[in-house]
Amino acid sequence: MADRTVAVLAGGLSHERDVSLRSGRRLSAVLRDEGFHVEEWDTDAELITRLRTERPAAVVIALHGGEGENGSVQSILEMLDIPFVGTSAHACRRAWDKPIAKAELLEAGHATPEWVVLPHGTFRELGAQAVLDAMVSRIGLPLILKPDQGGSALGAEVVTDAIELPTAMVGCFAYGETVLAERYISGTEVAVTVIELNGEPTALPAVEIVPEKGIYDYTARYTAGLTDFFTPARLSDETARAVSELAVAAHKLLGLRDISRTDAIVAEDGTVQFLEVNNSPGLTETSTVPMAIEASGKSIGTIYSDLIDQAISRG
């Protein structure tokens, strides 16, 4: 291949900028080891000019949250006809929105914790207490609040007592205008990476996540040692297969491409519950995708090398 220049996009203006910069730095180092000439670019006012003038052979998106996952950057790349690793703009828009992704999976017959989606306006107009009461009676306690978009557990909070709800709501609304309230399912938390090469999405070994303090929050995610990881997850063969099938199904149903990560819970009754997908999964030192790749006997370098080649030949 003549041109081995790739641009890794990292940073951005989302709440996950810091995580993205870490992912980007790690990915760039790995790709340089693979022989690529790597440019690391932020998504700033210079980006389009850079893309136009330097025309990298491919772009790898290491942006998390906001424009990197909601399809905005993907739209730009599609407009400029620059190949990129990852999901199309159209599919990103659906997958990125947690309630939409959950509804699609549910419709296709997969289990997902019961949920409601509530914008701030609903509480303001109908009265907070009445809406909260209805919400709790519908999905029960404990429940987990999450911004309907975004990652790294930012703004997410497990609520076990209704008295904590107003504070958790305010914390969650600080991250976005709409809250996803979901029944909290205790069980085994797993992250499943799917790699799609030659049109064939394959699940890598599931990574089981066991946070020391029980909750996989921002600190538990990015402080090495505060969470134990088991790869492959300690699941029966049958459950392991079900978890893999769910991740592949989510990848296909949501139209994801190249690489995705599905987060799920194996409930205590053994059912596999879909939580969300990530179209630009984290690649930091404490992220689960690199662990899964390693457990599959491959390296991040070879996987991303293959994905880059695939993106280039896709055009």
Place this chain on the structure above:
Amino acid sequence: MTPADPSSQSGHMSAYGQEGDTTPAAGQAPRKLDPHLDRYAARTEGMTASEIRALFAVASRPEVVSLAGGMPNLAALPLESLAKQLSDTIAEDGQVALQYGSAHGVPKLREQICDIMALENIQAHPDDVVVTVGSQMGLDMVTRLFCDPGDVVIAEGPSYVGALGSFTAYQAEVVHVEMDDDGLVPSRLEEALTQTAKQGKRVKFLYTIPNFHNPAGVTLAVSRREQVLEICRRHGVLVIEDNPYGLLGFDGQIYPALRATDPDNVVYLGSFSKTFASGIRVGWVLAPHAVREKLVLAAESATLCPPTLNQLLVSRYLSTHDWMGQIKKFREIYRERRDAIISALEQHMPPGCTWTHPDGGFYVWLTVPEGVDTKAMLPRAVTARVAYASGTGFYADGLGSRQMRLSYCYPTPERLKEGVRRLAGVLESELELVRTFGTVHTRLTSGPESPSPDTA
């Protein structure tokens, strides 16, 4: 049986051929991302990833108006002339500049530091000055010398976040004492010292920033200074006077240092970070003779010596430049920025907000209406492209949720106005949320809550 029950997983585990302990009862070993976890000292508690710290990552982007950091404005420095001086320093004194020095610091610089402190009525001997890698190192050394785990440090509430970090690292307990518009309230200090003594706790020192306080923006009234010193003497408590902003009074006022009236019971921390250049990392400690002897030994064990090249550059700058004229330039710039932020606050802030009116230094301390939690609001501000430092980071005891620190040192007056305008919009939205959900409680978060030193 749950899927996570290790006793049920033996067959599965051996199927994957896990390395390590493969006895069925022990189960599969987790992957340890930090194999040193069990080895860390107790003082590392709190040194974790922080959701709040991560939010400051966007502060460096030009789209964001950052009122969060504390970077001095260096734009006014005469860089060409400094470049020549640096070059001359190496050409003329290279064998000294690039060699180890003493932990005590370069003698000529220590003399010059005494001349600077004379502006605050301090009479000091250069031997009692120890040059440090910024006054932060001085603070760390002083805490190292005086604090055993469990000792109490009295500090203003709120207090400088870097000091709280040092006190925490040495496992000292911080007791905050209230301030008002005239700084530390002496009667509250008296109460705090009496109370801690009753509890059988040992107070080692009062840590105070008397002038143009970080983060509160207030100054200890001159009439209170002798009172504060007397109370500390009577209770047998040392005073650590941290004075990085003392020469940055907007009307040219220079307050008498606490050290000037009580040389035996005050350790004074000074810095060139705000009056010259922060990246050069030259600060100092002025301490009574016996303390100074220990400081030199402690500094040796920490860094061997402060950077000689930097000390020589500062010394040359002080001898050849109109450094006081440069400080006046800085003051003018900061005064213009203070005026810009105060007038923007007056114009935009919703009712129920109050703020301090600094007459020097870098910071305004803003109090928001009841019910708003500034830490919880920070992500909303970041979305609106404005950043601030939430108040809880400046307390060791969880207070400060209704406060925030706004820095006016770095952004231009126009940017400050825009930042405050955005902040007002953020506050309006958050107030609406509070009206919807009622007053909220501060959520506990892990890790540092303040921006890193390189945050704009």
